[in-house]
Amino acid sequence: MSRNYELFYWPMIPGRGEYVRLALEHAGAAYVDVARKPPEEGGGIKNLVAFLGAAEAPLPFAPPVLVDGEVRLGQTAAILDYLGPRLGLTPDSATGRSTALMHQLTVSDLVSEAHDTHHPVGTGLYYEDQKAEALLRARSFRDTRLPKFAAYFERVLEGTGDWLDAGFMSYADLSLFQTLEGIAYAFPNTWARVSSDTPALRAHRNRVAALPSLAPYFASDRRLPFNEHGLFRHYPELDPA
Amino acid sequence: MSRNYELFYWPMIPGRGEYVRLALEHAGAAYVDVARKPPEEGGGIKNLVAFLGAAEAPLPFAPPVLVDGEVRLGQTAAILDYLGPRLGLTPDSATGRSTALMHQLTVSDLVSEAHDTHHPVGTGLYYEDQKAEALLRARSFRDTRLPKFAAYFERVLEGTGDWLDAGFMSYADLSLFQTLEGIAYAFPNTWARVSSDTPALRAHRNRVAALPSLAPYFASDRRLPFNEHGLFRHYPELDPA
Numbered sequence: 001m002s003r004n005y006e007l008f009y010w011p012m013i014p015g016r017g018e019y020v021r022l023a024l025e026h027a028g029a030a031y032v033d034v035a036r037k038p039p040e041e042g043g044g045i046k047n048l049v050a051f052l053g054a055a056e057a058p059l060p061f062a063p064p065v066l067v068d069g070e071v072r073l074g075q076t077a078a079i080l081d082y083l084g085p086r087l088g089l090t091p092d093s094a095t096g097r098s099t100a101l102m103h104q105l106t107v108s109d110l111v112s113e114a115h116d117t118h119h120p121v122g123t124g125l126y127y128e129d130q131k132a133e134a135l136l137r138a139r140s141f142r143d144t145r146l147p148k149f150a151a152y153f154e155r156v157l158e159g160t161g162d163w164l165d166a167g168f169m170s171y172a173d174l175s176l177f178q179t180l181e182g183i184a185y186a187f188p189n190t191w192a193r194v195s196s197d198t199p200a201l202r203a204h205r206n207r208v209a210a211l212p213s214l215a216p217y218f219a220s221d222r223r224l225p226f227n228e229h230g231l232f233r234h235y236p237e238l239d240p241a
Numbered sequence: 242m243s244r245n246y247e248l249f250y251w252p253m254i255p256g257r258g259e260y261v262r263l264a265l266e267h268a269g270a271a272y273v274d275v276a277r278k279p280p281e282e283g284g285g286i287k288n289l290v291a292f293l294g295a296a297e298a299p300l301p302f303a304p305p306v307l308v309d310g311e312v313r314l315g316q317t318a319a320i321l322d323y324l325g326p327r328l329g330l331t332p333d334s335a336t337g338r339s340t341a342l343m344h345q346l347t348v349s350d351l352v353s354e355a356h357d358t359h360h361p362v363g364t365g366l367y368y369e370d371q372k373a374e375a376l377l378r379a380r381s382f383r384d385t386r387l388p389k390f391a392a393y394f395e396r397v398l399e400g401t402g403d404w405l406d407a408g409f410m411s412y413a414d415l416s417l418f419q420t421l422e423g424i425a426y427a428f429p430n431t432w433a434r435v436s437s438d439t440p441a442l443r444a445h446r447n448r449v450a451a452l453p454s455l456a457p458y459f460a461s462d463r464r465l466p467f468n469e470h471g472l473f474r475h476y477p478e479l480d481p482a
Contacts, residue, residue, distance in 0.1 A: 056400075058340045058343065058344075058397070058406070059393070059396060059397050059400070060343070061347045061350070061390075061393050070336075071336055071339070073339050073340070073343055074343050074347070075342070075343045075346040075347060077318070077342070077346055078339050078342040078343040078346055081322070081339065081342060082335075082339045094323075095311075095312055098312070098314050098319050098322065098323045099299045099314070101316070101318070101319040101322060102299065102301070102314055102315050102316045102319040103299075105316040105318055105319055106302045106315075106316060109302070112353065116357070120361045120362060120374065120378065121361060121374065121377045121378050121381060122377070122378060122380075122381030122382075122385065122386070123381075123386075124381060124385045124386075125381070130377075133361065133362065133374045133377065136362045136363070136371075136374065137361065137362050137363060139363075140362055140363030140364075140365060140366070141363075144363065144365045145363070145364075145365075149302075152300070152302050155300060156299070156300050159297075159300070165299070
């Protein structure tokens with residue numbers, strides 16, 4: 001890798017930026033996590049907001065944004081689709097590329113639904129101001145939506161084996177892992193129940209967790225922990241025993 | 242086009258299937274809208290559900306599903322990314338492909354947020370059972386989210402001109418159009434306000450509406466009207482004057 005990728009994302013949460021980080025880290029790609037640098041070196045939220053407001057075409061709607069020389073790209077799945085062939089994380093065929101993207105988008109749908117459990121009314125409001133609605137939405141997520149997604153991925157893995165696309169680990173596998181990590185953090189009781197019915201999914205999560213390529217990253221402080229400002233938030237009232 | 246594409250989607254709504262239809266129709270591609278055929282020819286909801294339940298790998302999570310010979314693919318944006326180069330709807334460069342996908346995904350985000358105005362608590366419940374929450378979510382959509390998306394696309398178009406990617410109409414342009422049609426149907430009062438501030442977006446919508454390539458389709462009964470079973474629903478209480 002002769003030049004650095006630049007990732008622009010909120011510095012205080014794993015969030016959607018983490019999906020890009022996992023792909024870059026797995027491949028050992030050289031990249032700069034720009035907003036995590038000190039403010040005087042261009043990092044921090046203020047500089048990030050300035051970058052987003054001043055960005056030239058094609059404008060990104062929101063972070064994460066990847067910059068690769070002249071290329072600047074927003075939207076997590078578009079970034080991963082772009083990086084995949086460059087990082088060896090997309091099967092080398094037109095169909096493989098589409099299948100990886102399909103799986104990534106289903107993971108993205110699950111991520112959005114997990115997020116909306118704590119923000120069912122609006123992203124502009126605080127959780128505390130939509131708690132009653134969050135209780136309802138979280139119940140629907142626990143009882144219906146999460147089991148549906150989990151059963152789906154279980155069935156995919158029963159058909160393909162170790163990875164979502166038979167015989168090839170793609171960026172979508174890393175993304176599925178990260179999402180299950182987030183759900184296990186936010187909904188430990190629910191996840192214990194759901195995962196007991198989905199052994200292939202449980203094994204998949206363990207398989208990614210044990211990748212030697214990611215061990216140095218997981219042991220580093222580059223790996224941000226989940227917290228209550230991100231996509232996946234642990235509010236005990238949303239995850240009854 | 243030597244063979245037919247097959248599209249599998251709910252037959253009674255435009256929904257997410259319409260994004261695929263617009264691309265196919267614009268290109269004059271031969272395709273079969275399978276679920277809209279008579280049940281005895283494989284159409285109808287019952288056959289669609291059977292197809293989804295029996296589908297071989299790679300399994301789709303939900304419709305729309307595109308079948309192209311051996312290829313079967315779910316997720317609207319993955320289908321469009323696959324079809325784009327085949328239908329002349331993706332700029333012929335790696336960056337163009339990524340940019341079109343990025344724009345499609347931002348349109349998809351807007352679609353999901355428009356949908357969630359009438360289903361903020363859960364897709365498994367009726368609108369009538371989540372009307373109080375829908376009133377709150379719709380207000381956030383009208384006052385904050387829709388203006389934010391509209392201002393974003395306005396700014397993109399101010400930079401690029403006629404189309405989201407300068408000088409090239411991609412599938413994402415068709416998708417943006419369809420989404421604005423849906424929003425104008427569901428939220429006519431809100432859209433009148435928002436579009437008065439976004440002249441480039443208004444012009445973009447008119448530009449797609451006037452495409453000669455789509456005129457036969459718009460005049461045909463293949464073009465399904467919006468209704469209160471789909472993504473974009475007109476509930477007057479969610480769109481006050």
